[in-house]
Amino acid sequence: MIAVIFFPAAELFSSFWIALLGSLAAIVLVLFIAKASKLNPLTLILGGLIVNILFGAIASLLTLFYFDFLFGVMVWGSGSLLQDGWATSITLAITVVVAFFIFVLLSRPLTILSLDDEQARRLGAPVNLLRYLVIFVCAAITALVVSKIGVIGFIGFAVQVWLILPKYDIYYFAS
Secondary structure (H helix, E strand, C coil): CHHHHHCCCHHHHCHHHHHHHHHHHHHHHHHHHHHHHCCCHHHHHHHHHHHHHHHHHHHHHHHHHCHHHCHHHHHHHCCCCCCCCCHHHHHHHHHHHHHHHHHHHCHHHHHHHCCCHHHHHHCCCCHHHHHHHHHHHHHHHHHHHHHHHCHHHHHHHHHHHHHHCCCCCHHHHHC
């Protein structure tokens, strides 16, 4: 939204990079909030809620002052599957395949991470590095999907895809 208002030419280069910068800014704020609790998962979730409310308030404020510039953003926020070709679908399909392989490779360390932090450290898992890596990968995937089809589209499609996937236990991939 900030890029559309103040740097409209930047959207021509790539909306993914703008979305990634926004998601990384949100992650930095969440990690700053959760730093005192040593990245406690509950504090991460509550910090994410706080940052979401903060960014939502900023977006609402910008919408009030710059409504003329943001009509396209509001339409995009509703979710858009408008395409000129298969480029968006191919990009998202490649992203799904790459993300699947990344998380299959991370399945063993993530299984160890499901233990207590101290036990995971004793087993040799770099707990904080794994958390940062998973958070960054999820932020990049989310930024790509949201930049291509919008927020509502991401939420609407994610649930439907999750429901049709076969339910495997994480230990299936870790073995």
